[in-house]
Amino acid sequence: MWRVSLVALAAAAMLAAQSSKYGVGQPATPGQIRDLGAAIAPDGTGLPEGSGTVAAGREVFAARCSKCHGEKAEGAVGPALVGGRGTLATAKPVKTVGSFWPYATTVWDYINRAMPFDQPGLLKPAEVYAVVAYILNLNHIIGTDQVMDAKSLPKVKMPNRDGFVADPRPDVDNKAKRSER
């Protein structure tokens, strides 16, 4: 009896500690959350409906992206989006979508939220899928016939998917210096 009520009290106290204390804010509406736009997780959470082909992406790229990234995504005012495979461990690493980015979902997320640079948010979801397909194809990561959508995109394995490690710092040994005055 005592035990039960103590557990109940503790649970109630925990809930109280975790619930609203100042009563500020309004319940956020689904519309409000939708208006914030899509944030895409590596497992594809947040990807909208729609799909895009490499061929469609080539057209979107020519119209919207090539001005800054070059006709073949080789880079101009904006960075190169292709090439660099096999350079990461060399003296002159080239970090591109193809050589460095670990998740295809990040490419979708970034283009959707931040591109084109001067008109972010301009592209419709189908256009974003298409441009991502085109860039992945330019990097020989997907075939010319592959279609990108909410199901296929998270399954794309990027070449540098396993190229990241946890932060080991402090990593530079200063013990010798500590003994100095």
Added chain:
Amino acid sequence: MRVSKRSSRRQLLRIGAAVGGGLLATRESAMAGENTLGQLGIPLGPYGERSPFEKAVRWTRESKTPETGSSFTPLADSFGTLTPSSLHYERHHAGIPTIDPAQHRLVIHGMVKQPLSLTVAEIRHLPSVSRTLVLECGGNSGSEWAAKTGPDVQRSYGLVSCSEWTGVPLSLLLTEAGVQPGASWVIAEGADACRMERSIPIARAMDNILVAYGQNGEALRPAQGYPLRLIIPGWEGNANVKWLHSLKITDQAYMARDETAKYTDLMPDGKARIFTYQMEAKSVITFPSGGQTLRGPSLYELTGLAWSGRGKIERVDVTTDGGRSWVKALLQEPRLPIAFTRFRLPWRFEGREAVIASRAVDESGYVQPTREALIAVRGTNSGYHFNGIKFWKVQADGNVTYVES
């Protein structure tokens, strides 16, 4: 009646013109180096400006896309331990948005009991704290990885500034919304054009992060995230998301572009370190420093700034013989954790070449490393988080330059 009214207005206009003209004359003659003693000064004003004789400004590279880039704080022209808001370094990815605080909302959603939408006014009235903290770009001193290091303090170490920030603990806001069991990350998003986003582990989100609205006694500057931004003491600037409008509670990191493609540190083996949020101990001598000239042999006060993302500065050592011997500098009190600590040391310049540098030690016992020690472990392509010792060469003629590695 009518005539006299008109004439009195005319009279007022005449007086105004005379005062205005006098004002201009005073400033012009002062700027021309003339003695203005005894001349009537400038009237009171609604929002202050610095003296027209003070010229220090932020430095920025020429760019075809000036909406993305960095501007560097003129640290060598700063006094004490605070950075004026107007000279705080900038790093923007898609320009500075103009946000009406009355229209702005911070939405907390995802794995919460009650998704919440908060106004700026509501947040400003919640229990708040003020803390003096350094904010440093993860890419500060990135140019120092190259053999030819930066020519002056501003261009090589200027992506760091120190302000008093005022805001509400993030933990308070998350508790208001009620974080669900199993939540492990917070995805913070800004309201700039590119909606910059970063993932923050929930343990850190509940511990010592501010949703800041104040900077140095007034509202945040637009360039610093007006009306709301994250302030994460000790973490690289990029994670301190500006123009904050969304906090999404999730069970995974979102692997945003700015935490995968950027702000990761590439090692010589081709692997990159990820989620390298922590800033380490660092210092730089600001006088004498690159680009300056000593007037000749004399006693000088050598001075500079030290800081650490891990806490207080415990000690700063200074060498004036290229690193052969080090002496303890005097530290300006109070020393605040994760804030600029000003150090000073009397030094006699004999008119002979001297290679000078400072080395910070923080309360965790961490010692600022040499550039060579950093490169031995990380190579020269890691890009971010350079905190090496900066050497300056005071030439025999008093000119101060960088030291080529």
